[in-house]
Amino acid sequence: MVIHSATKYLGGHNDILGGVVVVKDPVLADFYFQYTITVGDTMSAFDSWLLNRSLKTLPLRMQQHTASAKKIVSFLEQAPHVEKVLYPGKAGMISFYLDSDEEVDRVLKSVKLITFAESLGGPESLLTIPYYQTHDDVAEDQRLRLGITPRLLRLSVGLENADDLIADLAQALGE
DSSP states (O other), X not given: OEEEEIIIIITOSSOOXXXXXXXXXXXXXXXXXXXXXXXXOSOOHHHHHHHHHHHTTHXXXXXXXXXXXXXXXXXXXXXXXXXXXXXXXXXTEEEXXXXXXXXXXXXXXXXXXXXXXXXXXXXXXXXXXXXXXXXXXXXXXXXXXXXXXXXXXXXXXOSSOHHHHHHHHHHHTTO
């Protein structure tokens, strides 16, 4: 069984709410189908139409997210105040640590093209602090053990021009 959010990269435009459940077992598939009919746990017709529309551009969007992210990672690895960059090599999610709390504050206040917001997979680039946002409900000792510190930023790379995003990060980092 695979359960995947359709709200993020699959939808790709921050305009739907949905998910996908994929199963091999026909008995389980039938059970889930009957359950969704009974409970009404399905996407709206319009959200389904939007998702179908978005899937047509998914390969192109993922290529752009990935290509831009790789350029940004190369920049961040050499940028001042960046201590460490985490990037698995696919898609547009980059995490990086800055060298001080003051630098985190300065970067968040200085970015112009990149928006300080909590989401991912859309056309616009978003910057977030997982410690205070996405993982705020996780116990502090667990966050720190996982490396989720107040100096960790997560960048969801959108579809903007990579050089424009790098220029925005460069000016925010004081380069």
